[in-house]
Amino acid sequence: MTAEAHQTGDGSEGTFGDELPNGTVLLRGQYTIERFLNSGGFGMTYLARDSLDRTVVIKECFPSSMCMRQNKTVRVRSRAHADEFEAIVRLFGQEARALAKLQHPHIVGVHQVFEDNHTAYMALDFVEGRDMLDVIEQEPYRLGPTEIKDILLKMLSAVAYIHDRGILHRDISPDNILLDDYNNPVLIDFGAAREEAIRVSRVLSAQHTVKDGYSPQEFYIHGSKQTLSADLYALAATFYHLISGNAPPVSQARLSAVAEDRPDPYQPLLGYNRDYDRFFLGAIDTCLEIFPKDRLQSAHAWLEEIDEARRRQAARAKAKEDRQMEDAILALVEETNKEVLDESDTRAPAPAAAPAEAEAKPPRPFPELRDNPTQILSHTAGDGTTGRNRSFFGRIFGVPFRRPRQEDKPQSDIVGKAGR
């Protein structure tokens, strides 16, 4: 990009030369550029007005290392790059069309995807507000724990939504989350097209798509496997920054430290701040683990971890499952005891108890079963059950059968009766 500094419409400094001048008309008059916002190496971002006089944001595919502007038209700097440029424009369009299908309150909406000036464009909803990095730097006291928790829940819902549709963001960071005046977050600037562009282009392959502090270590390794947990790492790093005031250490440096047997320079959040519960901070720490397998594996799992209502719901579901399992075990033990009784009755009939006593001591229940069903099972199996019964237990419960020792002698009446 040619780099003559000039003032953009809002008085901030931009660069002069390759960006479209204010007033430029796109798509036969449907959009008019109002001002240049930013150039990110792969594209240029503008504020524009559409034919209905609404403010929109326009992103232009403009990989500056291989192209330049001639009048309005985008041209490759060298003919040798013509094919690569076309492939990149195609990818930009594909990605934009995929994004246009997404409908989520916390993901920027795509109005239209079109071609003009020999490149591709997308028109996005304009989000009034500022990006999270600005907020951290310029208004450090704007967001308290309540707002931060709320923003994280909304971002997790957005990330779960894209992941459920097989899309990775790949560039989650504070500068790619916009906050409106009510602190509603909106995720922008999906990086998957850039990643693909780097893959297909030799010119761009030298270009980095990592963001120090936010990208997980696997992003520094060319061709490494991309997992959902990579987005979770970047989201956790973003919230680490929001909570602690600093981005986490560069993941590559963390990996080197661990590889060289030095301590991980990461300072966990857990125990750092009493304004958040341990589940909230612990989940961020877990998602910032160096190795993907040690992180939470999905946005849904993260939501479950931090959302108290969901946590209670999950605990209730687990308790129900455990109760069902206990009931099943009780039923099986009951059935097996019946068999044991029948067998021992036919083998060696026990001395007849007084009818009143027999009635007073029914063969069930095993009071200790709820505490330790496997113990009861081994007692039962060790005292007179047949091999068939033993393997039956092993098959159902995976309980290793242990030969009973003297001290294991059964205490309950029914087992005693069977064993005597």
Ligand SMILES: Nc1ncnc2c1ncn2[C@@H]1O[C@H](COP(=O)(O)OP(=O)(O)OP(=O)(O)O)[C@@H](O)[C@H]1O
């Ligand atoms: N939908 C939007 N509404 C309001 N402002 C936006 C919107 N999209 C982008 N911006 C502004 O433009 C800036 C740059 O946009 P964006 O993050 O999409 O691209 P980039 O990071 O400059 O480029 P690249 O796509 O090459 O990484 C943002 O930081 C934000 O200030």
Ligand SMILES: [Mg+2]
């Ligand atoms: Mg960006």
